[in-house]
Amino acid sequence: MSKQNLLRVSDATMQFGGVVALNNLNLELNKGEIIGLIGPNGAGKTTAFNVITGVYSPTNGEITFDGEVIASNFPHGKMKALYAGQNAGKYTKSVVPTPDKITKKGIARTFQNIRLFKDLTVFENVLIAKHLNIKSNVFAATFMLNRKEEQQMREETMELLKILDLETHKDDIASSLPYGKQRHLEIARALATKPKLLLLDEPAAGMNPQESDELKNFVARIRDDFNLSILTIEHHMQFVMGICDRIYVLDYGTLIAEGIPSEIQNNPKVIEAYLGVDE
Incomplete structure (x- = not known):
């Protein structure tokens, strides 16, 4: 059975003034896969995430999600003369998304530094994310005509907390949770938007080995339970x-290797990028 493509990043370049932060990235992710994006500090990993999620519009290139072009751009205006990347004339269409529109299409993300509503409860953090897909308008909410939909969202939030073993913490203030549970809550909030693709930005950062192993099992479980595809920086x-x-491995904004884990572990370019070589 052939694999079904979900995300395709084609020739994505992100240039800030004269600095090329991401240079001609090509990346594919199929449905059901867990894909890693690694590289030394400053390699362009978070820039790639920001381009995929609409935080930045690429200077050049195209991003396709579930068969639809969700972002596309080409060097024009002042950038036309400054552009230092590749494939300057390949793209001619500009599709500029915003993060909320990207999320509604089915892409959710977490951040390297946990971003929760720290003074709200676990339940409230997840419920707020549920409101992204609310169907009723401001008028209906003002006059409490959306009670049925609101009740459904509250029930779905409770069910999600049960599935992710956060039910007993539902009334706890988010900032009071242990670090590992805060990571789980951030992922739960992302799942509340009902994504097809989940982007995890350094989810194991700051964790001890036991917490990291627990997170690894947690991520594998939600991939299966929620029929997700996952792209992670780590x-x-x-x-x-x-x-x-x-x-996939980035170094100075450029893709230097891709393959299965055993191939990456033994790739000379990857070893050089991480460890350096003698002059």
């Missing part, structure tokens, strides 16, 4: 090698 190599189907 510096924790044991986490990446233990969970990813395939891995």
